[in-house]
Amino acid sequence: MQARQLLLTAASMTLALSLAPLTLTADERLKHDGEFMVDGMIFGMPEARVFEEDYDGPPVVGETMTALPHLAPLTHEGNKTHEVRLDTFAQKIEVANGKTFNAWTFGGTVPGPTLHVREGDRVVFTMKNRSDEMVSVTEPVPGGSPFFSQLNENNYLKTEPAVSPMPHSMDFHSGTVAADDKWRTIPPGQSIEFEWVANYPGVFMYHCGTPSVLMHTAMGQYGAVVVSPKEGYDTDDQVDREYVIVQSEYYLRKHGDEYRYDHTAAMNRNPSQVVFNGHVNALNSEPLRANAGERVRLYLMNAGPNDTSSFHVIGAIFDRVWYEGNRENEWRGMQTVLLGASNSAVVEFIVPEEGSYKLVDHEFADAERGAAGTLIAGPRRQ
Amino acid sequence: MRTTRLASLSTALIVCISSQAGISSDRAVRIDGGTFIQPVLLDENQRTLEMESFYLDRAQVSNSDFLDFIQQYPNWRRDQAPGLFRDADYLKHWPEPDALGDGVAGADRPLTRVSWYAARAYCQAQGGRLPSMDEWEYASARQRTLTGQSDDDYADALFAWYSNPGAETLAAVGQGEAGPLGVHDLHGLVLEWVEDFELLLTMGDQTDLLNGSCGDTARMMPEFDAAHYATFLRYQSRSNYSPRTTTTTLGFRCAYDPEDMK
Ligand SMILES: [Cu+2]
Numbered sequence: 001m002q003a004r005q006l007l008l009t010a011a012s013m014t015l016a017l018s019l020a021p022l023t024l025t026a027d028e029r030l031k032h033d034g035e036f037m038v039d040g041m042i043f044g045m046p047e048a049r050v051f052e053e054d055y056d057g058p059p060v061v062g063e064t065m066t067a068l069p070h071l072a073p074l075t076h077e078g079n080k081t082h083e084v085r086l087d088t089f090a091q092k093i094e095v096a097n098g099k100t101f102n103a104w105t106f107g108g109t110v111p112g113p114t115l116h117v118r119e120g121d122r123v124v125f126t127m128k129n130r131s132d133e134m135v136s137v138t139e140p141v142p143g144g145s146p147f148f149s150q151l152n153e154n155n156y157l158k159t160e161p162a163v164s165p166m167p168h169s170m171d172f173h174s175g176t177v178a179a180d181d182k183w184r185t186i187p188p189g190q191s192i193e194f195e196w197v198a199n200y201p202g203v204f205m206y207h208c209g210t211p212s213v214l215m216h217t218a219m220g221q222y223g224a225v226v227v228s229p230k231e232g233y234d235t236d237d238q239v240d241r242e243y244v245i246v247q248s249e250y251y252l253r254k255h256g257d258e259y260r261y262d263h264t265a266a267m268n269r270n271p272s273q274v275v276f277n278g279h280v281n282a283l284n285s286e287p288l289r290a291n292a293g294e295r296v297r298l299y300l301m302n303a304g305p306n307d308t309s310s311f312h313v314i315g316a317i318f319d320r321v322w323y324e325g326n327r328e329n330e331w332r333g334m335q336t337v338l339l340g341a342s343n344s345a346v347v348e349f350i351v352p353e354e355g356s357y358k359l360v361d362h363e364f365a366d367a368e369r370g371a372a373g374t375l376i377a378g379p380r381r382q
Numbered sequence: 383m384r385t386t387r388l389a390s391l392s393t394a395l396i397v398c399i400s401s402q403a404g405i406s407s408d409r410a411v412r413i414d415g416g417t418f419i420q421p422v423l424l425d426e427n428q429r430t431l432e433m434e435s436f437y438l439d440r441a442q443v444s445n446s447d448f449l450d451f452i453q454q455y456p457n458w459r460r461d462q463a464p465g466l467f468r469d470a471d472y473l474k475h476w477p478e479p480d481a482l483g484d485g486v487a488g489a490d491r492p493l494t495r496v497s498w499y500a501a502r503a504y505c506q507a508q509g510g511r512l513p514s515m516d517e518w519e520y521a522s523a524r525q526r527t528l529t530g531q532s533d534d535d536y537a538d539a540l541f542a543w544y545s546n547p548g549a550e551t552l553a554a555v556g557q558g559e560a561g562p563l564g565v566h567d568l569h570g571l572v573l574e575w576v577e578d579f580e581l582l583l584t585m586g587d588q589t590d591l592l593n594g595s596c597g598d599t600a601r602m603m604p605e606f607d608a609a610h611y612a613t614f615l616r617y618q619s620r621s622n623y624s625p626r627t628t629t630t631t632l633g634f635r636c637a638y639d640p641e642d643m644k
Contacts, residue, residue, distance in 0.1 A: 163549040165629040167622030187627040
């Protein structure tokens, strides 16, 4: 066992030496004792810190944290460290016209805000479990991220503060760490801080991993991280529009005036609603916009928690598809992209003509339950 | 282990408790012993337990009960209790460290924002103790059997409460219908501390190496119906609290051994 470990360590060191990026030395990218590089990627993050803080500031902090379907443009060169906060707390939201429920959320919305970083960037992440506080996301928040102003412009979830004390955790699929340390559960009133490096490009899910993980995710605790490849995608300078779409299911049953989580339905994979960006009407009341002849890029994430998505745009063909968002996984000319729960893709298509294009889950039972949206194309601009 | 060590430290905070003359049976009811099928698998080899008889408070400890306690043991006031035994929100909803208020801080409302250490100390000062997790669940299971509540109704009520616990508008203790055991509001008012709440999983010293993380329900559940999930969620969420944790929906009641009763 020990000999094998030694061999592995020796192999990793060789790899690190032979594949270290030319621009930065390992010393410049490694931040803490115990970190090491394999294939130019950084592993060995320090232990998570669990603590109590007297914090009642903005629950979402980070200049590249945006409300769906926006994506913050990256303005930095090379790699940087992002200080990100995403608190967890309950929120009453609407998921379809007149249908509200008390969701467990990251940042107050379902799905939570999208974090955008570049491959190789480091994220220093803080989360306070504020599930026993009333937290508002509709007040103006100095020091908050673009998320708040975007949400205020189009608060289609009609968010209202709620209280639902519960232990929670955060699991970033974009992080490569020991889950029993970083993704550990914290009770109400506690905060956790940990770091991860975006070693792989792509579109990644984040979610709460506390048992029952089915209930915690179905209650709304998930969102997307977009990690742009360090070399970019080949079409970067041709893309006119970029949007993020997260598909997910709700399992709700009427209980008095409100809707509540239905565990039997969740176990039976019988969703009450299947949605893009958290609401059956999210991409219809505010359709995506483009013009004829433009190249549109969608960052697609199927958060599940249970079902697949057969994503299709009626009237268009995906000219480029990067499965999971990795530029090595390129497909061409696809009509539909099949995403299992927690799979993702970056897709591009050329908008053929002026008109209206439906975005659907082509598993039509799910489209009929809400997984449908619209892209409206204006006239061609020269 | 951490909990045990800290528990004995917190016990030391109550100095010279004279043994009470005995607990009045007005306050607590006898729960007869019997056979109990555990609703969550704590040990692969054990499903059925033989329970001893014990007494359980009819209702949760109220704000006024706890005010009486801290007047006798001021080292459990929020301005005096050591930070080791409570988080920053301990009794935060009371207007003063030793005064009650309105709404959830009212005299007859269930005590919330109380740490496991403080709950334990309170019960000890009454000549009792916190119920064990098995005792609490046994009482709950017996009550369900006697009332004939269906699994679906039980699960519905619990999931509804978990997602909308009404922490801002708690009802008074002992107001919910008592049921055949004479016990009020086991479900639906506040979650309750039990003595061995970390038995299943823990965040500190790892009693369960697999840590109760994502997808760890199956190995702990004997059945996968909604009722077992609802019960599991109660175990699970309590297990993930720290003994210092205080929240708006967490209170407690005490248990007693038969020989301590009048
Ligand atoms: Cu959670």
